[in-house]
Amino acid sequence: MAASSARVDLDGNTINPFTICMIGAGGFIGSHLCEKLLTETPHTVLAVDVYNDKIKHLLEGPDSLPWAGRIQFHRLNIKNDSRLEGLIKCSDLTVNLAAICTPADYNTRPLDTIYSNFIDALPVVKYCSENNKRLIHFSTCEVYGKTIGSYLPQDSPLRQDPAYYILKEDTSPCIFGPIEKQRWSYACAKQLIERLIYAEGAENGLEFTIVRPFNWIGPRMDFIPGIDGPSEGVPRVLACFSNNLLRREPLKLVDGGESQRTFVYIKDAIEAVLLMIENPARANGHIFNVGNPNNEVTVRQLAEMMTKVYSKVSGEDSIETPTVDVSSKEFYGEGYDDSDKRIPDMTIINKQLGWDPKTSLWDLLESTLTYQHRTYAEAVKQSVAKAVAS
Numbered sequence: 275m276a277a278s279s280a281r282v283d284l285d286g287n288t289i290n291p292f293t294i295c296m297i298g299a300g301g302f303i304g305s306h307l308c309e310k311l312l313t314e315t316p317h318t319v320l321a322v323d324v325y326n327d328k329i330k331h332l333l334e335g336p337d338s339l340p341w342a343g344r345i346q347f348h349r350l351n352i353k354n355d356s357r358l359e360g361l362i363k364c365s366d367l368t369v370n371l372a373a374i375c376t377p378a379d380y381n382t383r384p385l386d387t388i389y390s391n392f393i394d395a396l397p398v399v400k401y402c403s404e405n406n407k408r409l410i411h412f413s414t415c416e417v418y419g420k421t422i423g424s425y426l427p428q429d430s431p432l433r434q435d436p437a438y439y440i441l442k443e444d445t446s447p448c449i450f451g452p453i454e455k456q457r458w459s460y461a462c463a464k465q466l467i468e469r470l471i472y473a474e475g476a477e478n479g480l481e482f483t484i485v486r487p488f489n490w491i492g493p494r495m496d497f498i499p500g501i502d503g504p505s506e507g508v509p510r511v512l513a514c515f516s517n518n519l520l521r522r523e524p525l526k527l528v529d530g531g532e533s534q535r536t537f538v539y540i541k542d543a544i545e546a547v548l549l550m551i552e553n554p555a556r557a558n559g560h561i562f563n564v565g566n567p568n569n570e571v572t573v574r575q576l577a578e579m580m581t582k583v584y585s586k587v588s589g590e591d592s593i594e595t596p597t598v599d600v601s602s603k604e605f606y607g608e609g610y611d612d613s614d615k616r617i618p619d620m621t622i623i624n625k626q627l628g629w630d631p632k633t634s635l636w637d638l639l640e641s642t643l644t645y646q647h648r649t650y651a652e653a654v655k656q657s658v659a660k661a662v663a664s
């Protein structure tokens with residue numbers, strides 16, 4: 275679609291093109307947000323990251339591209355780069371996506387996790403506040419931690435009552451496990467940066483929006499170990515299961531795969547972020563859950579559905595034993611713990627921005643696994659053949 279110059283917001287006001295400093299633009303969500311902004315809006319992106327592989331297709335190409343001149347890549351580490359303040363200053367809005375956000379890191383690299391999600395975000399908040407710039411900061415649904423219902427007796431009828439498990443921005447508590455369960459280092463760091471941003475808003479007038487993504491998935495998420503990431507790396511579940519399917523190995527169900535998640539298609543979720551960007555009057559001062567409450571499954575059900583979908587898109591029969599149980603200690607190491615259930619309440623985002631997710635889990639897996647098969651099947655085949663030969 276061509277970039278349109280006469281865009282209007284939800285209240286009918288003309289949206290003037292603006293400049294967005296996007297930190298973490300080279301990651302999964304950043305790559306989709308860049309694509310959306312460049313192909314469907316007149317806005318300009320200052321893309322900040324240490325990597326740019328996932329946005330290379332937007333950075334390279336002829337000057338005749340409709341977005342030529344509207345994206346600049348700045349390779350910098352926000353931990354220690356004095357150019358950051360200048361980029362924030364010359365933008366109208368900052369979107370901060372930078373983080374360590376892979377569960378395998380939370381208990382094994384807790385210091386890096388806490389520094390990345392709290393300490394490294396501090397200058398971003400400070401520069402936005404001091405320079406009166408709007409901030410959209412990416413937090414996580416994990417700030418809710420475990421549900422209240424998970425602490426009730428197994429046979430309690432209250433476990434079926436939504437009041438005990440639906441996660442609501444303005445009323446649900448944040449329930450984390452003990453300190454020795456270092457899994458919660460991420461959630462706790464994200465919670466503290468949320469509180470700091472909220473306080474900057476209350477005391478110093480910072481215009482902010484906080485996003486709590488609920489398992490956004492789709493093409494370009496994470497990496498396939500040994501292909502475009504380290505062989506020993508453990509990405510998030512979509513990439514772990516994709517890797518198993520591509521290699522014709524059983525999918526590993528951590529602690530029986532009983533945990534429940536709701537998955538939302540990245541393209542639906544990006545629509546919500548664009549609404550926040552273009553409707554500051556409706557988005558400022560709010561915390562938004564962004565997920566799809568209709569796409570709830572246990573991890574075991576996800577594995578079963580992905581196995582079926584992959585068979586369909588690859589034309590290969592599934593293997594005889596499609597799943598295997600592993601303990602969390604074996605899979606993630608000491609200090610892992612899990613969120614039991616994550617269903618977002620959608621009242622606030624629906625009321626403020628009129629957003630609703632559209633894509634079913636089957637459909638989003640079909641388009642995502644088609645991408646995974648097309649992108650990786652040949653490379654995996656070659657790497658397996660090479661390993662067998664050596």
Ligand code: NAD
Binds near residue numbers: 299302
């Ligand atoms: P991602 O890992 O794909 O992207 C993060 C990007 O930030 C990476 O490209 C990384 O190189 C960059 N980055 C990290 N530290 C940096 C630094 N110091 N300087 C410069 N760049 C740095 O992750 P994602 O899935 O795109 O997630 C983006 C944000 O959304 C994160 O804050 C994450 O916590 C949050 N989130 C995502 C999900 C999801 O479902 N994908 C769920 C919950 C929260």
Ligand code: UDP
Binds near residue numbers: 416
């Ligand atoms: N998981 C699993 N097998 C894998 C990878 C993950 O069973 O190969 C489980 C993990 O224990 C968690 C869920 O899948 O219960 C989702 O994990 P993910 O890494 O995507 O992140 P989370 O939703 O926990 O933030």
